[in-house]
Amino acid sequence: MCKSIFKLLSGNPNTQKRTTNSSISLISILGSIFSLLLLVRIILVNTSTRIYTPDFKNTPGVEYYDLQNYKGNKNGWQMGDRIVFCVPLRDAAEHLPRFFRLLNNMTYPHNWIDLTFLVSDSKDDTMGVLLDNLKSLQSNKDKTKIFGNIEIFEKDFGQIIGQSFSDRHGFAAQGPRRKLMARARNWLGSVALKPYHSWVYWRDVDVEVIPDTIMEDLMHHDKDIIVPNVWRPLPEWLGHIQPYDLNSWKESGGGIQLANTLSDDAVIVEGYPEYATWRPHLAYMRDPSGDPEVEMELDGIGGVSILSKARVFRAGSHFPAFSFEKHAETEAFGKLSRRMKYNVVGLPNYVVWHIYEPSSDDLKHMEWLAEEEQKRLEESKIREFYDKIWEIGFEDVRDKWSEDRMQVLKNVDPNKLGRNVFVDWSDTDEDYEQDEENLATESNSKDANNEEAPVFVPEILGEDAKLKADFNPDEV
């Protein structure tokens, strides 16, 4: 090809007719491709890109947005996609410092992150702590570390169920509780979302470990709705770790069957034996050494960390505060979004760690553990005291005895046979006679008999014993 073009361009008079033909056809092909591209460009420019844009820059109180610009890109951190963080808060004062520390470490350009909070029914100083943290967050000297617009909303919904009640009747209380939480989420979502947002990120404050790149990690999958796996650490006596969020699941035949038997207002909740759904849960799909990029289609999702394209919420998907297909809140959000033809995906091997809050059973067990520890301590104190008394009140002869014992037992060792025991009787006869005399003369002295008994000195005794044996009290 190149040769023929060269030949053509150099205008070699000897060029054969065949070559000329092929070069001409080549040129015509190139030309037609070029003109086709031009045509495509003209068509594209005329159809897709040339829509009318009004100019309201100098008109007060008027805003214009082309929602096509805010569909959400998979590399949003390069395209300047704005994310709105939606964080529902209730009695969260103790969790907020941790939340803001994690937030500040995020790698997504902070300027493009808008923060919105809903503070509801809080008995502690959630609002005060929130404002303090926001102030210090926004007074960062590094301008690139400052977040975008921040909006705080207050709205009390009232608590339908008391804490103690829900402890006792956990199962029955789940439905109304979930519906109430859904209302709170919807109030926040509806006021937080602005036309210029491309992504919406729902996040609970009580997250312990989360990668700094969480936004990019979730966003680059380019899904309408995506959730990570959520686990939580446990104390050692409970086995270290546990899947936490069981609201992320894929629908099962059992689940559908169960749903058909329930009344219109019933809410199925996972993790209760009353509602056995046999659904595959995202949490249990985790392979600790697996690829974090693996995706899993889901029907219901949990609310700890949801990244969603803003267009999903704009199109009307939300957290149903009524029983939608026998579900409510985040699980129903998943179902509703699926119904509206959006894809809902979970990452089984990519884990966010929720904090550990002990349940009432755990608290009981921990109380028991603490009691046991207390008992042990008291016991050891008493023992110490007794030990001291013992030391003072009794002489410890155990060391001495262990020595003596050897000496004593040595002589009664039945294992040594044929022992040659030599006894020197040479001077005993005299002694005996003497004794007879003494007995006769000093008959009133009773003790003398014992004192003058013959001394038995076995050969095998050591030097010491010999010396002792030689010791004659009479000589003193």
Next chain:
Amino acid sequence: MRGVSEIAYRLRKSHIIRYLLPLFTTFLVISILYSRSNIEIGTNDLIQKHRWAHEDEDSFYFTYSKKFKMPAYSYNSKKDSNKNWLFFSSKQEDVIPQSHIAHYDLNKLKSTANAAVDKEQILILTPMQTFHAKYWENLLQLTYPRELIELGFIIPRSKSGDNALKLLEREIKKIQTGKKEQRFHKITVLRQESPSFNELGEKQRHALEVQKERRAKMALARNELLFSTIGPYTSWVLWLDADIVETPPTLLQDMTSHDKPVLAANIYQKFKNPDDNNKIDIRPYDFNNWAESAIALELASKMDNDEIIVEGYSELATYRPLMAHLYDQNGDINAEMHLDGVGGGCTLVKAEVHRDGAMFPNFPFYHLIETEGFAKMAKRLGYEITGLPNYLAYHVEE
């Protein structure tokens, strides 16, 4: 036998087969062995030497295994990357409010019968495919204080949308750059992202087959408009179609005074009656305001999950009491009636209904779609739907 000897002969003669065959065989054997060792645990590693993930990571609490690398993200801005010779720049920079900290107490937000006195904000929402001058005139003659009115428009991505937008822009500029007390509190104009709701022609607009698709698109447009514009200070939302050209000037005061969560006016149409010397006469227009009937419920129970019921088709005779037919010229203008389905022509909704999640389903929700589905959803959330059969708003004559 002959075959074998021939193969042997070929092997001897052909160099390619002679060298390639053994090579290929060894490759095959190795690849089989290798793949097996990957599938079965313990073939390449003793089970005693197996290490759990947490032993390699030195912790139970790792977010993902170090065995795999996450992609390295580049933070170079690509905001202008869609500027190239083929596509030009398709993205126009919108003005986005700069950083601020705002604090709203939604507990104080109320929607009461005394809306104008209590200074409650009303958001008027209009999906607009054609701009009717009369619509705008009607909007301007409303007596509710303008500083309490916010307007929202959504415009389809089409030629007719362009035309409507141009006309709308001119009128908006006229009013917003005029006297301060004449201005509306805020106006938001949106260009639709979802498929245009007016792609279908006027004639086939009411054919049953296309009805479902058209209303699904319309529902999407309504939702996009609603959830982009509803603000923390909005107390009421009025859905006013772009082809509603005549309402009483006190429309907002009248409708809010009923203090109902969802309240629909009766939509009629003025026309020249050829039977009556071309005198102006009125006729019912919007049949989406209805109360439920046992027949319709029975009809729905027999339907597939994906089918919808719509009014005004002989194939689907529901015998529902339609508000459009219940207009009484001499009746009390404030008469109320209970409804189960509403249209979007002129419907006032308390903002809390939308905030609780009542939206316009773009899928069959209990066999209902768009505004009728919205009514059903509001009912599921525990709100009641009310209609004003004797309170008229007029649709433009087509």
